[in-house]
Amino acid sequence: MDQPERPALKRLYIETYGCQMNVYDSERMRDVLAPLGYAPSDRPDDADLVVLNTCHIREKATEKVYSEIGRLRAHKERRAAEGKGMTIAIAGCVAQAEGEEIIARAPAVDLVVGPQAYHKLPELIARAARKSGERLAADFTAQEKFDALPARAPDGVSAFLSIQEGCDKFCTFCVVPYTRGAEYSRPLGDVLGEARALVEKGVREITLLGQNVNAYHGGEGGFAGLLRALAQIEGLVRLRYTTSHPIEMSDDLIALHGEEEKLMPYLHLPVQSGSDRILKAMNRKHDGAFYRRIIERLRAARPDIALSTDFIVGFPGERAQDFEDTLALVRDVGFASAYSFKYSPRPGTPAAAMMAQVDEAEKSERLARLQKLLSEQQRAFNEAQIGRVLPVLVTGQGRKPGQAHGRSPYLQAVHFEADAAPGAVVAVRIEAASQNSLAGARAASATEAA
Numbered sequence: 001m002d003q004p005e006r007p008a009l010k011r012l013y014i015e016t017y018g019c020q021m022n023v024y025d026s027e028r029m030r031d032v033l034a035p036l037g038y039a040p041s042d043r044p045d046d047a048d049l050v051v052l053n054t055c056h057i058r059e060k061a062t063e064k065v066y067s068e069i070g071r072l073r074a075h076k077e078r079r080a081a082e083g084k085g086m087t088i089a090i091a092g093c094v095a096q097a098e099g100e101e102i103i104a105r106a107p108a109v110d111l112v113v114g115p116q117a118y119h120k121l122p123e124l125i126a127r128a129a130r131k132s133g134e135r136l137a138a139d140f141t142a143q144e145k146f147d148a149l150p151a152r153a154p155d156g157v158s159a160f161l162s163i164q165e166g167c168d169k170f171c172t173f174c175v176v177p178y179t180r181g182a183e184y185s186r187p188l189g190d191v192l193g194e195a196r197a198l199v200e201k202g203v204r205e206i207t208l209l210g211q212n213v214n215a216y217h218g219g220e221g222g223f224a225g226l227l228r229a230l231a232q233i234e235g236l237v238r239l240r241y242t243t244s245h246p247i248e249m250s251d252d253l254i255a256l257h258g259e260e261e262k263l264m265p266y267l268h269l270p271v272q273s274g275s276d277r278i279l280k281a282m283n284r285k286h287d288g289a290f291y292r293r294i295i296e297r298l299r300a301a302r303p304d305i306a307l308s309t310d311f312i313v314g315f316p317g318e319r320a321q322d323f324e325d326t327l328a329l330v331r332d333v334g335f336a337s338a339y340s341f342k343y344s345p346r347p348g349t350p351a352a353a354m355m356a357q358v359d360e361a362e363k364s365e366r367l368a369r370l371q372k373l374l375s376e377q378q379r380a381f382n383e384a385q386i387g388r389v390l391p392v393l394v395t396g397q398g399r400k401p402g403q404a405h406g407r408s409p410y411l412q413a414v415h416f417e418a419d420a421a422p423g424a425v426v427a428v429r430i431e432a433a434s435q436n437s438l439a440g441a442r443a444a445s446a447t448e449a450a
Helices: 020-036 061-081 093-105 118-130 142-148 188-200 222-231 251-259 276-282 288-301 320-333 360-383
Strands: 010-016 038-040 049-054 087-092 111-113 158-162 205-209 238-242 266-268 306-313 337-342 389-397 403-407 413-417 425-433 437-442
Touching (some): 020 118, 020 205, 087 118, 093 111, 111 118, 158 188, 205 222, 222 238, 222 251, 288 320, 306 320, 413 425
Parallel strands (some): 010 049, 049 087, 266 306, 306 337
Antiparallel strands (some): 403 413
């Protein structure tokens, strides 16, 4: 019997910017394109298809996209001279927000695909090859996207699983409600089915993703109910989630952190500022006292929980005292890690039109002070692990023979001397700590881990 003809091998290069949602989306694009014969490439100049999966959160995001398009155009022209083709696609939030402008301004770009439409890539690529049809696909069709995606092909023992997209919070600095649309939660059965399929393929740790992941409402019991259902899957040993909103930390969810061993004691809970006046201007819907109470309750439920957060420095109207309030919150709470950035206006957001923009030099000085404090806290947290025995999920082999690496319950990278297979959970005695990782040796058991 004749075997079906396989598609000719083509090369795919994806450059991913920004959040873990974009990392997940890039993985799913690879899954969508694999049946067309696309294999990953680590070089854009060697690729038949290049996708820039963009993020609109970071500073000067649009300018960086156009700069990268300029470099890709040179590769495209060189390949054309050699009789080879290159398709350039812009995906993600910049594509959603500025798709028409990209089409008009960058003729080298063949496709512009919003974050809710990348499941249409095969059709769009075919159109581009025929030079027919629209070059822009930016519809808000979250349910259609998830329904159309093929089965996952996980790479490794850890995997992301998107359960929720979009945002209804409308923080004044953020473009997500405009680029990802309204909040949409995948049905509980769909999420559980995908999770079971991942575990059957060797995944041991799943990180649930969403713009407001703890606002999930796709089944009975909400987000806490979903976590409880996932924890019942045999073979799944760790659960994480990101990114959360403080006002969605329900009583059930807080309690679950103290009840479910598979739920890791590490939580990313963005606060953005320690100033009540700035939080109100940001439309965050909580104040500093509310955030502190959430942390107190989480630590009461799970005393060993570690926290990560986000800060924006220099939001319009931020005064010296507002910034001091932020430093005070950092000292009060204590963070194991954090992301911090200078405010930069995003076109179309309310904050971009606000008066009293903070001077750039002042922003830089404040950010340096904040990052110094956060860095000190991160190093102190890592050094506090020295002497402890931690259960480490092995993710791969180290650079040297007999060395392995993995992740602690607190998401720290851990390097240790042991012959251990990926997917195993190994007790490691921590012997050294740096700013971003831990090192140790295999221990007899994890009973000393607190």
